[in-house]
Amino acid sequence: MDKFLIKKKRNPLGLEEEEKNGVEEKEAIWKEIRAEGLHCDYRILFSKSEADGILLELERDIEYLQGDLAKLYVFGKWHNVPRKQVAYGDAGLSYTYSGATFSPKPWIPVLQRVRECVQAVTGHSFNFVLINRYKDGRDRMGEHRDDERELEPRSPIASVSFGAGRDFVFRHCGSKGHSTPSHPTPVWLHLEHGSLLVMRFPTNQHWRHGLPARRGVTGPRVNLTFRDVRGSHVGP
């Protein structure tokens, strides 16, 4: 499935005019992001007006976790996460990290629509979406790897962004603490309003990713990361 995509290079300036609904495979404009063990693809998925509309719906309809459910256990301490989070997905699934377990809320129309677009352009199915809302440039996410034990083996993760553009970094796991010339340098991206980033196997095995603070960013960003979570225990 990793070879599903038809990749075409084009002038990004013509993108909004050429794409009617953002899901035409033949119109796809993918930017390939490659390094040692890093395999990602990036594109604009929604035009500005489409993305504006989706962001409004997300801001209106998404209900984020509050109180203890929004805390995280890291290095022996509980912290409030520096952003808002919630998960939606198929009934019976769950996803855990750093002491926080996400039981998904049922799908709502706006998330179903975005999921269908993502599935159409990637050729992969997703049963779960983790939503992070960064109210401004002070909200952030530290660098981490996603726990692939809870994901379908070798399945990609699709990250869709709405609102303020933010920098995003991949850093090779071996590059912390014991940097040597052989360790790959960090890979920086800018995730734009209406964009899709597909993180493919084996990226998550050797690279951490994070969203650093950016003081100059004043607007909110809502990010949807679609995953295929293992559901072997699902059922009545």
Add this chain to the structure above:
DNA sequence: TGGGGCGCAGCGCG
């Protein structure tokens, strides 16, 4: 013009 101060950002650590 340049030096110092300040704020932001990168990175290591627990």
Add this chain to the structure above:
DNA sequence: GCGCGCTGCGCCCC
């Protein structure tokens, strides 16, 4: 997947 502290750098102002 956090927060803190150290450090370096770039920008701004006098």
